[in-house]
Amino acid sequence: MTDLIQASLKELSSALAQKKISSVELTTLFLDRIEQHNPTLNAFVTVDRDKTLAAAQAADAKIGAGGMKCPAAGTAELSPLCGIPLAHKDIFCADGWRTTCGSKMLANFIAPYSAHVVDQLNAAGMVMLGKCNMDEFAMGSSNESSFFGPVKNPWDTGCVPGGSSGGSAAAIAARLAPAATGTDTGGSIRQPAALCGLTGLKPTYGVVSRYGMIAFASSLDQGGPMAKSAEDCALLLNAMAGFDPRDSTSLERPAEDYARDLDKPLDGLRIGLPREFFGAGMDDGVRVAVEVALAEYRKLGATTVDIDLPNSSLSVPAYYVIAPAEASSNLSRFDGVRYGHRAPDYTDLNDMYAKSRAQGFGDEVKRRILIGTYVLSHGYYDAYYLKAQKIRRLIAADFQVAFKSCDVIMGPTAPSVAFRFGEKSADPVQMYLSDIYTIAVNLAGLPGMSIPCGFDRDLPVGLQIVGPWFGEARMLNVAHRYQQATDWHTRMPEAMK
Amino acid sequence: MSLSLDDVSRIARLARIEISPAEAERTRDQLNGILSFVEQLQAVNTDGIAPLAHAVDVVQRLRPDAVTESDHRAAFQAIAPETEAGLYLVPKVIE
Numbered sequence: 001m002t003d004l005i006q007a008s009l010k011e012l013s014s015a016l017a018q019k020k021i022s023s024v025e026l027t028t029l030f031l032d033r034i035e036q037h038n039p040t041l042n043a044f045v046t047v048d049r050d051k052t053l054a055a056a057q058a059a060d061a062k063i064g065a066g067g068m069k070c071p072a073a074g075t076a077e078l079s080p081l082c083g084i085p086l087a088h089k090d091i092f093c094a095d096g097w098r099t100t101c102g103s104k105m106l107a108n109f110i111a112p113y114s115a116h117v118v119d120q121l122n123a124a125g126m127v128m129l130g131k132c133n134m135d136e137f138a139m140g141s142s143n144e145s146s147f148f149g150p151v152k153n154p155w156d157t158g159c160v161p162g163g164s165s166g167g168s169a170a171a172i173a174a175r176l177a178p179a180a181t182g183t184d185t186g187g188s189i190r191q192p193a194a195l196c197g198l199t200g201l202k203p204t205y206g207v208v209s210r211y212g213m214i215a216f217a218s219s220l221d222q223g224g225p226m227a228k229s230a231e232d233c234a235l236l237l238n239a240m241a242g243f244d245p246r247d248s249t250s251l252e253r254p255a256e257d258y259a260r261d262l263d264k265p266l267d268g269l270r271i272g273l274p275r276e277f278f279g280a281g282m283d284d285g286v287r288v289a290v291e292v293a294l295a296e297y298r299k300l301g302a303t304t305v306d307i308d309l310p311n312s313s314l315s316v317p318a319y320y321v322i323a324p325a326e327a328s329s330n331l332s333r334f335d336g337v338r339y340g341h342r343a344p345d346y347t348d349l350n351d352m353y354a355k356s357r358a359q360g361f362g363d364e365v366k367r368r369i370l371i372g373t374y375v376l377s378h379g380y381y382d383a384y385y386l387k388a389q390k391i392r393r394l395i396a397a398d399f400q401v402a403f404k405s406c407d408v409i410m411g412p413t414a415p416s417v418a419f420r421f422g423e424k425s426a427d428p429v430q431m432y433l434s435d436i437y438t439i440a441v442n443l444a445g446l447p448g449m450s451i452p453c454g455f456d457r458d459l460p461v462g463l464q465i466v467g468p469w470f471g472e473a474r475m476l477n478v479a480h481r482y483q484q485a486t487d488w489h490t491r492m493p494e495a496m497k
Numbered sequence: 498m499s500l501s502l503d504d505v506s507r508i509a510r511l512a513r514i515e516i517s518p519a520e521a522e523r524t525r526d527q528l529n530g531i532l533s534f535v536e537q538l539q540a541v542n543t544d545g546i547a548p549l550a551h552a553v554d555v556v557q558r559l560r561p562d563a564v565t566e567s568d569h570r571a572a573f574q575a576i577a578p579e580t581e582a583g584l585y586l587v588p589k590v591i592e
Contacts, residue, residue: 108576109576110575110576112569112572112573112575112576113569204552204553205551205552205553206551206552206553206555219550219551245558245560248557248558249551249555251553251555252558311541314537314538314541316534317534317535317536317537317538318535318538320531320534320535321535321538328512332513335513336578337577337578337585337587338573338577338585339573339576339577339578340578341578342578342579346588347588348588348589348590349587349588349590350513351515351588352587352588353513354509354510354513354514354515355515357512357513357514357515358514358515358516361514366514366524367524367527367528367531369512369514370505370508370509370512370514370524370528371528371531371532373508373511373512374500374504374508374528374532377508377511383539384535384538386548387538387539387541387543388535388538389548389549389550390543390546390547390548390549391538391541391543391546392548392549393546393547393548393549394541394543394546396549396552427530428527428530428531429530429531429534432534443552444552445551445552445553446552469552469553
C-alpha cells in the first residue's frame, strides 16, 4: 500500500494498464485515506464517494476497452492519466459539484458547468477525488482565510500549509491524492508546494485556460499542476494546457509534450542567481538548503551566474495595487442576485447588495476589494493602477535582460519554512511578504515552479525555478534531473504513513 | 496620504460592502497600512514606460458574431437565491 501512495503517475499508469490494480481499487485507497486523515488536516471541503467511484468505474471501462482519444496529445491512444485519481482546488467549477472558492459567499454554490481544466482532465480519464480547501477567493498565503477553517500542514499540524492552494498541497503531502490542481496569482501554487514538500508548476500566463476558474486577478491568475515530482507535473500539464477560445487571454499555440526533455543532461545549463533573492530576509536554514541544491546542480553539469533583478523589490507593492484592483472588479459579480449568498434581511436593493457582500465575504477579501475600489476610483487610477502597470513592465524587462545570460533562474520559493497558525495573520503586510520571491514571476507572466530541496527544523524547503516564457519543458527537465539525483521529493510525513 | 473614516465609508459604499461603525476604525488602519506599503511605487520614475497588461504581446481575438451558447436558463436559475417565471427577483427599485 505504501508503494501505491508513493508511486509516480507513470507507475500508477502502468499498474492500471497492466490491470495489476483497477481504478476503483486505487480510488478507494485514496478515498479511505481521505476519510482517515481529513478530519485532522481539513484539506478537502467536498468529497462525494459515490460520484468519484462512478468515475473510477467509467475509467476502468475505458482501460478495459483499450484505446481512447486523449485530447491533449491528440492521439488515438489511451491517456496515460486514465484511471488515476486527483483532487481539484475548489476554485475550479466542476459540473454538479459544490464549488465554494473557500467562501461563505459560495458555500452552497453547485457549479452548473465545468472549468476547461476539469473538462480536460476528465476527458483524459482522471478520477476526481473531491474539492480542496483554499484561502477565500485565493487571497492568502496560509489557508487561514478559508470560510471552512484552516488546512493543517501534514508535516506539523501546528503549522500552515501555505496558500492559497493549501488544501491541494496538504492533500498530496499526506498522500490523500496522487496529484492536484492549483492556481497561482502571486505564488499560490509554488509557496504551498514549498511549505508542504511538493513539486508545483505555474505555467506561462495564457498556457492553461482560465475558463471556469473563479477569477481573482485576471491578468495574473494561472492554473497549474501540483504533484510529488516534476515528471508527474509534466504529464498533468500535457492534459491541462491548450488553447481555449472561451478564455480571451488563452494563447493559441501548437500543443507541446512537456515531458519530451525530462531526461536531457544538464551539461552547460546556466543558472541565474538574482542577488536580490539571496540578500537579507531569508532564514538561514532556507539559505543552506538552497545552497546545497545549487551545489548539486553544479555536480550535474550546470554553472551558476549572478544576475540582477533591480526592480524586484517593487513587485510586492505593485502586486498589492494590481491584484486588489482586478479583484474588486471581478468580485463585483457577487451581488446576491443570480447565485451565491443573499442576506436574509434588507431594506432596498443597495442594502441587499451591501449586506449580502458584508456577510458573504471574509475580512481579507473585503480588505482587498476596498483597496481595489480605492485605487480604481476617480482621481486615483493614474497614481496607483496605471503606475503599478508601468512598474510591471520594468519588472518584466528585468527578467528579459537576465535571461540573456542564463537559461533558468533559481532561488528560494519562500523566505521561511511553514510558519505557525496566527503568526502572520494579524498584520496583512507581513503575510503579503511571504510571497516576496514568487510575485515578480506572476507580474512578468513567466513560468515558475517549486521543488523540494531539503528541510529546515524538520519542515520542507522549496527551491524556486523560473524560466523564460514558454520554458516549461526545460524547467521540468531541470527539476527532473535533480529529482533523479536526490530523494527530497519522495519524503513524506511520518504521521501519514 | 492616509484615509479618514469618511473615506472608508465612501469606498465601502462604492464597493457595496456594509461596514459597521465598530469595524470602520480597524478597517481604516489596515487599509492605511497597505497604502503606505504601496506608497514606495510613487518614487519610481516611469516616464515613457507603457503600462503592461498582458505579459505576452497579444491582441484581443475576434470571433464571428454568431451564437455559440445554448440555453442553460433552467440550470443557472436553479442556483439563484430567488426566481419567478424565469426571472431573477430583486427588491423593488421603481416605485
